[in-house]
Each structure stands twice: as structure tokens, then as C-alpha cells.
Amino acid sequence: MSKVLIKGNEAVVRGALLAGCKNFFGYPITPASEIAETAAYYFPLLGGTFLQAESEIGAINMVYGAASSKARCMTASSSPGMSLKMEGISYIAGAELPCVIIDIMRGGPGLGNIAPEQADYNQIIKGGGHGSYSLIVVAPNSAQEMCDLTMLAFELSDKYRNPAVVLADGIIGQMMEPVEFPEPVQTMPDRPWAVSGTIDSHHLICSIQLDPDMLEAHNLALQAKYARIAENEIRYEAIQCDDAEHILVGYGIVSRILQGVMEQLRTEGYKVGLMRPITLSPFPTPQLIAFAENNNVKSLFVCELSAGQMVDDVRLAVNGRKPVHLYTRMGGKVPTVKEIVEKFKESI
Amino acid sequence: MKTTILQKPASFYDEFTQKGGAQLANTHYCPGCGHGILHKLIAEAVSDFGIQDKTVLISPVGCSVFAYYYFDVGNIQAAHGRAPAVATGYKRSNPESIVISYQGDGDLAAIGANEILQAANRGEQMTVFFVNNAIYGMTGGQMAPTTLIGQKSTTTPRGRTMQNEGYPLRMAEIIATLEAPVYVERVMMTDPKNIARTRKAVRKALKIQMEKKGFSFVEVLSGCPTGLKMTPVNTKNWITDVLSKYFEPGVKKDESEDREPIITLHPDPHFEEYHELLDIRSLSDKVKGVKLSAVKEMVDEIKIAGFGGQGVLSLGYALANIAMGHNYKVSWLPSYGPEMRGGTANCSVKISDKRISSPMIDNPTVLVAMNKPSLQKFVDDVQPGGVILYDSGLIDEAPKRNDVTVIGIPATAEADKLGSTKAANMVMLGAYAKIRGYLSNDYVKQALPLIIKNKSFHKLNEDAFKRGMELVKNS
Ligand SMILES: Cc1ncc(C[n+]2csc(CCOP(=O)(O)OP(=O)(O)O)c2C)c(N)n1
Numbered sequence: 001m002s003k004v005l006i007k008g009n010e011a012v013v014r015g016a017l018l019a020g021c022k023n024f025f026g027y028p029i030t031p032a033s034e035i036a037e038t039a040a041y042y043f044p045l046l047g048g049t050f051l052q053a054e055s056e057i058g059a060i061n062m063v064y065g066a067a068s069s070k071a072r073c074m075t076a077s078s079s080p081g082m083s084l085k086m087e088g089i090s091y092i093a094g095a096e097l098p099c100v101i102i103d104i105m106r107g108g109p110g111l112g113n114i115a116p117e118q119a120d121y122n123q124i125i126k127g128g129g130h131g132s133y134s135l136i137v138v139a140p141n142s143a144q145e146m147c148d149l150t151m152l153a154f155e156l157s158d159k160y161r162n163p164a165v166v167l168a169d170g171i172i173g174q175m176m177e178p179v180e181f182p183e184p185v186q187t188m189p190d191r192p193w194a195v196s197g198t199i200d201s202h203h204l205i206c207s208i209q210l211d212p213d214m215l216e217a218h219n220l221a222l223q224a225k226y227a228r229i230a231e232n233e234i235r236y237e238a239i240q241c242d243d244a245e246h247i248l249v250g251y252g253i254v255s256r257i258l259q260g261v262m263e264q265l266r267t268e269g270y271k272v273g274l275m276r277p278i279t280l281s282p283f284p285t286p287q288l289i290a291f292a293e294n295n296n297v298k299s300l301f302v303c304e305l306s307a308g309q310m311v312d313d314v315r316l317a318v319n320g321r322k323p324v325h326l327y328t329r330m331g332g333k334v335p336t337v338k339e340i341v342e343k344f345k346e347s348i
Numbered sequence: 349m350k351t352t353i354l355q356k357p358a359s360f361y362d363e364f365t366q367k368g369g370a371q372l373a374n375t376h377y378c379p380g381c382g383h384g385i386l387h388k389l390i391a392e393a394v395s396d397f398g399i400q401d402k403t404v405l406i407s408p409v410g411c412s413v414f415a416y417y418y419f420d421v422g423n424i425q426a427a428h429g430r431a432p433a434v435a436t437g438y439k440r441s442n443p444e445s446i447v448i449s450y451q452g453d454g455d456l457a458a459i460g461a462n463e464i465l466q467a468a469n470r471g472e473q474m475t476v477f478f479v480n481n482a483i484y485g486m487t488g489g490q491m492a493p494t495t496l497i498g499q500k501s502t503t504t505p506r507g508r509t510m511q512n513e514g515y516p517l518r519m520a521e522i523i524a525t526l527e528a529p530v531y532v533e534r535v536m537m538t539d540p541k542n543i544a545r546t547r548k549a550v551r552k553a554l555k556i557q558m559e560k561k562g563f564s565f566v567e568v569l570s571g572c573p574t575g576l577k578m579t580p581v582n583t584k585n586w587i588t589d590v591l592s593k594y595f596e597p598g599v600k601k602d603e604s605e606d607r608e609p610i611i612t613l614h615p616d617p618h619f620e621e622y623h624e625l626l627d628i629r630s631l632s633d634k635v636k637g638v639k640l641s642a643v644k645e646m647v648d649e650i651k652i653a654g655f656g657g658q659g660v661l662s663l664g665y666a667l668a669n670i671a672m673g674h675n676y677k678v679s680w681l682p683s684y685g686p687e688m689r690g691g692t693a694n695c696s697v698k699i700s701d702k703r704i705s706s707p708m709i710d711n712p713t714v715l716v717a718m719n720k721p722s723l724q725k726f727v728d729d730v731q732p733g734g735v736i737l738y739d740s741g742l743i744d745e746a747p748k749r750n751d752v753t754v755i756g757i758p759a760t761a762e763a764d765k766l767g768s769t770k771a772a773n774m775v776m777l778g779a780y781a782k783i784r785g786y787l788s789n790d791y792v793k794q795a796l797p798l799i800i801k802n803k804s805f806h807k808l809n810e811d812a813f814k815r816g817m818e819l820v821k822n823s
Contacts, residue, residue, distance in 0.1 A: 065437025195422035206425035
């Protein structure tokens with residue numbers, strides 16, 4: 001197997017280029033800057049465009065413009081920058097344009113710090129912009145997935161004409177791991193709706209519908225699309241859940257720590273499993289419902305680097321059938337395996 | 349006095365069906381509004397130049413949000429003020445297109461002031477038509493950044509004052525001060541003579557883009573009788589007598605004769621070259637003829653710490669890379685965020701035959717301490733039975749732990765002797781390799797120059813690695 005030791009942030013750029021992405025628009029922000037820096041180097045080498053925009057607002061609107069064309073495009077940022085992109089994301093979702101947005105989450109609120117957090121969950125999953133839109137959101141937990149899920153994000157984004165977000169945290173971006181890179185995608189999906197500067201593409205890209213009947217119809221069509229996505233695109237990893245009495249739930253870097261927690265608890269005789277959402281939107285609700293309905297399962301234990309945001313979705317799925325415990329750290333503090341093991345034991 | 353367009357340019361739709369309503373031949377604009385006439389001048393030019401199919405019109409938020417009702421071209425509707433950024437993104441993706449950013453004064457000079465300045469300053473290959481009607485039309489007559497001092501609007505009910513709102517912005521003059529723009533002119537649409545001037549400016553601005561010369565900007569003083577609460581005739585007179593005295597018409601900048609076309613050539617490598625170009629050819633593909641021993645059951649958690657500049661991150665990187673080459677699972681995590689203080693750096697390397705869970709290390713099995721603060725910081729964390737390698741040349745006090753193996757390596761001093769302090773990290777790598785014994789010397793010898801590519805270090809690093817191994821033997 002031919003592997004390369006590489007940072008998550010750099011794997012993202014390789015993945016994007018292997019997925020045929022041609023245009024990158026970004027604005028520097030720690031801990032996502034390496035993505036822009038790497039893109040600045042490699043995009044032109046492969047015939048693409050890299051442009052440092054005037055702001056995240058500029059960048060997301062450049063993405064809106066480029067996404068209206070035939071070519072794939074992307075941007076990358078971190079939490080404060082994502083707040084600025086929200087207007088543009090709402091427009092892109094409304095106009096149903098495919099693009100990929102990388103968010104390497106850092107500590108908040110406000111300027112916060114540059115350490116890892118997962119507190120953009122609500123902003124990204126619940127729609128930080130206005131309107132009833134949903135994004136496709138994938139949550140890598142390794143450098144390999146930073147490549148693979150970026151590529152998947154491009155694929156799904158084109159398939160459903162919907163913006164897709166790769167939601168990672170500072171550690172997943174900074175960490176180096178072996179990555180096996182696939183061959184480049186050679187054929188791009190057709191975009192018959194695109195504005196491409198030809199006689200048969202006098203199309204209109206817009207999100208405005210003055211007539212309430214038409215706007216409601218548009219919204220219903222969007223919701224139907226999100227339902228289709230939920231039906232077909234949920235991805236998750238369940239480790240040792242078959243005999244588990246307690247299900248640990250976490251995504252991104254937390255899922256890696258929980259893996260250690262699970263291994264530790266198993267050696268001590270606890271029957272625990274790990275459920276890791278890979279797509280946060282669509283959320284693996286049916287799988288969580290199955291745990292809630294499974295007589296073996298006594299409780300769920302959610303760990304997050306926020307005050308507890310994803311836990312709301314877990315609780316909605318479980319719907320009171322089983323206790324859902326929560327342990328969180330914030331401000332860039334990352335819990336140790338030992339710490340979570342103790343908290344877990346207190347919870348049961 | 350509805351703007352009924354009698355002779356439609358081909359770039360206009362025959363009937364404005366998207367607009368809806370009864371009068372499909374008319375625009376939605378009010379009598380005396382400048383948008384309709386400017387639309388027609390643009391559509392005419394687009395048709396005459398034969399660029400209808402290549403043209404992409406970015407319509408803004410404002411009364412011209414519905415420009416796409418009329419223009420039979422590619423249309424993109426942008427968020428308030430962002431048209432120049434949207435135009436940039438589209439044009440960069442499709443350089444053969446002709447991109448028009450059509451904007452009002454609130455859109456361009458208030459909420460979108462940054463986007464227009466930056467696009468102009470980059471010299472984007474686009475044409476901007478800027479409709480200055482000194483008022484917010486769409487939202488019902490609020491103050492615009494171009495509203496005149498003393499002018500009443502719904503948000504300046506007593507008239508705009510310099511003290512409260514500042515002076516009106518002269519965008520054409522501001523854009524003209526920038527280096528990149530090719531052509532900047534202000535025109536007005538008051539009478540046939542001035543409309544003819546506007547027509548000329550519209551054509552010139554589009555021509556410049558067709559010739560790939562760069563950014564052009566046409567500001568059009570235009571009427572908004574509804575917003576200004578005047579009759580169409582009075583509006584025209586007001587533009588001539590008042591508005592144009594503050595916003596003087598004329599060419600503000602014209603370098604169209606002197607500019608050469610700007611053509612960016614993009615390479616188009618074959619897919620087979622991608623991995624090479626992206627620097628993702630694996631190390632193992634390049635290391636030849638080394639027989640590696642079987643992977644052992646192992647979990648090594650190595651913390652490497654020192655001053656910034658001592659190469660602790662690259663030591664960890666080299667180690668993780670080499671271990672990966674020996675078919676172990678590895679992870680490397682730099683000190684990052686709040687951990688990075690006072691110029692010290694550290695990294696965590698995990699090496700195992702099994703899937704690595706958390707890349708973070710709470711209790712290292714090996715601590716490599718390159719300076720005293722790092723040793724003090726991590727000495728108590730090391731697992732019983734673990735190993736501490738410390739730079740005994742720089743750290744005067746040996747760590748006090750009797751439940752771990754403590755080995756002093758004068759790495760910096762030895763590296764100095766070999767020719768450069770910078771190789772101290774490779775002395776430590778040699779020491780680690782010797783202690784653990786699972787790395788092939790042949791592999792390291794071939795791999796190191798591939799990992800640390802700077803040629804001037806190749807020989808030095810090889811010597812330093814060997815020296816590190818010897819120092820363990822002797823200690
Ligand atoms: C983010 C945002 N803020 C405010 C608005 C409301 N809005 C719509 S049009 C407009 C003013 C447009 O004025 P101008 O650019 O002068 O164009 P005109 O209508 O006069 O042609 C405003 C403030 C909006 N659509 N979006």
C-alpha cells in the first residue's frame with residue numbers, strides 16, 4: 001500500500017484537486033490557513049485558480065459565482081470566518097449550487113482562540129444563515145478521511161445540487177497521518193443548469209421568488225430533496241455496538257478519543273460500543289433510534305467539544321427511551337481518555 | 349410615461365414573461381427611472397457586439413434585482429453588494445465569458461464598498477455599470493451613500509448632514525485613483541445628448557473587456573422619481589442642475605489605448621501526472637531493496653519537546669514517516685493552540701501495530717527533551733518503565749525518576765562537532781532507533797534524505813543519526 005504521511009489540512013487540498021476542483025477562494029484564518037496556503041501552491045499547478053479574497057464574504061460570493069459555472073469550486077475557513085459566510089451559504093443553498101466548504105472549527109464565541117472546538121455544529125447543521133435550508137455535512141476523524149470525505153463532499157454536492165461542508169476541528173486539521181490517495185476523478189458530472197456562456201445556457205441562477213406560492217413550492221422542493229439525501233446518504237461507523245450496553249457517541253477528534261475510552265472500558269469488562277456519525281447532516285437518526293429501541297442498550301453517552309449541540313439531535317432520536325448522558329469540554333480543552341472513562345463510570 | 353421599449357434589442361427577451369402581469373412588453377421600472385434606458389443601451393451593445401451567448405449579467409439587490417427578466421443572457425442574481433465578488437468567481441472560472449456587474453448606489457457604495465474596491469483593485473476582467481440615483485429605490489427612498497447634503501429621504505427626514513451622515517461618496521473618482529482599472533467614466537441620462545454619451549461609454553466599457561484589457565467602470569447618474577418624490581421632468585432637471593454639480597460627469601481615467609490584453613495561460617497536466625505534481629508519491633515507492641522485519645506488537649507514545657528551532661517537529665515527522673515505512677500505524681500531532689507558549693514546541697508521535705485511537709498523548713512511553721523547560725514540563729508524565737532521552741549538554745540536571753530509563757545524550761554538542769547544531773534532532777533520532785531496535789538502518793539511510801529534502805543536510809543528518817546510535821551504545 002502506497003501511503004503518504006500528511007496533515008489533514010493538506011490532505012483536504014489533495015482530495016479536492018483529485019476530485020477535479022478547479023477554483024479555490026479563501027481568506028486566511030488559523031487553524032485553517034494551511035488549506036489556503038496549500039491550495040495557493042497546488043491549484044495553479046493543475047491549471048486551476050487560487051484567489052485570496054478580500055474577506056470570507058468575498059470568498060463565499062466568489063464561490064457562488066464560480067459554482068454557477070461548469071467547474072467545481074471550494075472555500076475553507078474556521079469558525080469566525082464561517083459566521084461571515086452565512087449569508088452567502090443561504091444564497092447558495094437557495095439557488096441550489098454545488099460547492100464544498102471546509103470548516104476547521106476553533107474556540108468561540110467571538111474571537112475565542114485557535115484551539116479545537118466543535119461549537120459550530122448548530123451554526124452549520126441547523127442553518128446559521130436565514131431560511132429553511134440544509135447543508136450536506138461530513139465529519140472526518142482522520143487525515144485519510146480529510147481526503148476521502150472532501151472528495152465525497154464534491155460528489156454529493158454535485159449529485160444533489162447542494163452545498164456540502166467538511167466539518168473538522170483544529171486537531172484533525174493539524175494532525176499528520178498516513179493517507180492513501182486515490183486516482184483522480186476523470187469525468188465530471190454534467191451540469192445542464194449551469195451558466196456556461198454558450199447559446200443554450202442562458203440560464204438563471206437566483207434565490208429570489210417574489211410570489212409566496214412559488215417560494216413555498218421552492219421550499220417544498222428543497223425539503224423533498226433533503227429527505228432524499230437523508231434516505232440515501234447517511235454514513236456512520238459503529239464499533240463493537242452489537243453486544244453493547246452503553247453507546248458512546250461523538251464525531252471528529254472526539255470519536256478518536258472515545259475509541260480509546262471504549263478500548264479501556266472493554267478491558268475493564270464494560271460492554272461499550274462507539275457510534276460515530278460520519279455525516280452530521282443527514283444525521284444518523286434511524287441508527288440512533290435502533291439503539292434506543294434495543295433492549296440490550298442501557299444508556300448513551302455523548303461527548304462534545306461544545307456546551308452540547310449534537311446531543312440535541314441524539315436526544316431527539318432517542319426521544320426519552322434511554323438516558324442520554326453528556327460530557328463536554330470547551331474553550332480548546334480536549335478531554336483525556338482517563339477523564340472520560342471516569343465520567344462514563346459516574347454516569348452509569 | 350412608462351418605459352416602453354419599442355425596438356427591442358435581440359439580447360432582450362421578446363416578452364418579459366418572467367416579470368408576469370398584464371403588460372409583458374414593459375419593464376417593471378417606474379416612469380422616469382434610469383434602469384430601463386440603461387438596460388436597453390447595454391442590451392443593444394451586447395447584441396451589436398455579438399456577445400449575447402457569452403454574456404453573464406450579475407444583477408444586484410435593489411430595483412435592478414430583476415434585470416434577468418429582460419436580458420436573454422446568462423444571469424446570476426447576487427446578494428446585496430456582492431455582485432463584484434460573484435462576478436470575480438464566475439469570470440475566473442470561465443475567462444472567455446463577458447461578465448457585467450450591474451449595481452445601484454446602496455449596493456455598490458454602501459454594503460458592497462469593499463467588494464467593488466477590491467475587484468477594481470485586482471483589475472478583474474469585468475464591466476461595472478453603477479446606477480447612481482442618490483437614493484435607495486427598492487426599499488422606498490432611504491438615504492444612499494450618494495445622497496446629497498441637505499437632501500431629504502425617509503431616513504434623513506430633515507436632510508442629510510455632514511455631521512451625522514458624512515459626505516456623499518464619489519465612487520468614480522475613488523475607483524479612478526486605483527492602478528488597475530482601465531477606464532472609469534461618469535455619465536448622466538438626462539437628455540438625448542447625454543444618453544448618446546452613456547451609450548458610447550457602455551460600448552467602450554464592454555469593448556475593453558472583450559479585448560481582455562481589464563476592469564472598466566461606468567457610473568450613470570440616473571433618475572428615481574418615486575424615491576426622490578419628484579416628477580420625472582423635475583428629476584431630470586435636478587440631475588442636471590444639482591446632482592451633476594457634486595458628481596461631475598466626465599472621463600475619470602482612460603488607459604484603454606495603452607493597455608495590452610491580459611491573458612493567463614493555465615497548464616493542463618494529464619491525470620497520470622497528478623500524484624507527482626501533488627507531491628503524494630509514497631516514500632516506500634522510492635526506497636529500494638530494503639528488507640524490513642515483521643511488524644511487532646507495540647504501542648510507542650513519544651513526546652518530543654524543545655525550543656522552537658531545535659527541530660522537534662521535524663524529528664517527530666521523520667520518525668513517524670520512517671515507522672510508517674516499516675508498516676506501522678502512526679500519527680503525528682504538533683503542539684498547537686494554548687500549548688504553544690514561550691517559544692517552546694512539542695509534538696506527539698504514536699506508533700503502533702494496531703489502529704491508533706486518540707493522537708494525543710497523556711503519558712508518553714518515550715520523552716525526548718531537548719531543553720530544560722520541556723523536561724520539567726513532561727518528566728512526571730512519562731509512564732513507569734518508559735524512557736527519557738534528554739540533551740545532557742543543555743540540561744545540567746538529570747531527571748529524577750527511578751522508575752524509568754534515563755539516558756543523557758549530548759545531542760546539541762555532538763551535532764555541533766559534526767558541523768551544525770541543527771542536526772541535534774537527528775542525533776536524538778539515532779538514539780531512539782538504537783533503544784527501540786525495530787527500525788532498519790538501511791531504510792533510514794535511504795529515507796532520511798527523502799523526508800528532510802534540503803540537500804545541505806543529507807550527509808550531516810546521516811552522520812548525526814549514526815552518532816546518536818553510538819552514543820546509546822556507549823552510555
Ligand atoms: C443584506 C441586506 N440588507 C438590506 C437589504 C434591503 N435592501 C434591498 S434593496 C436595498 C437598497 C438598494 O438601493 P440601491 O443599491 O441604491 O438600488 P436601487 O434600488 O436604488 O436601484 C436594500 C437596503 C437586503 N436585501 N439585503
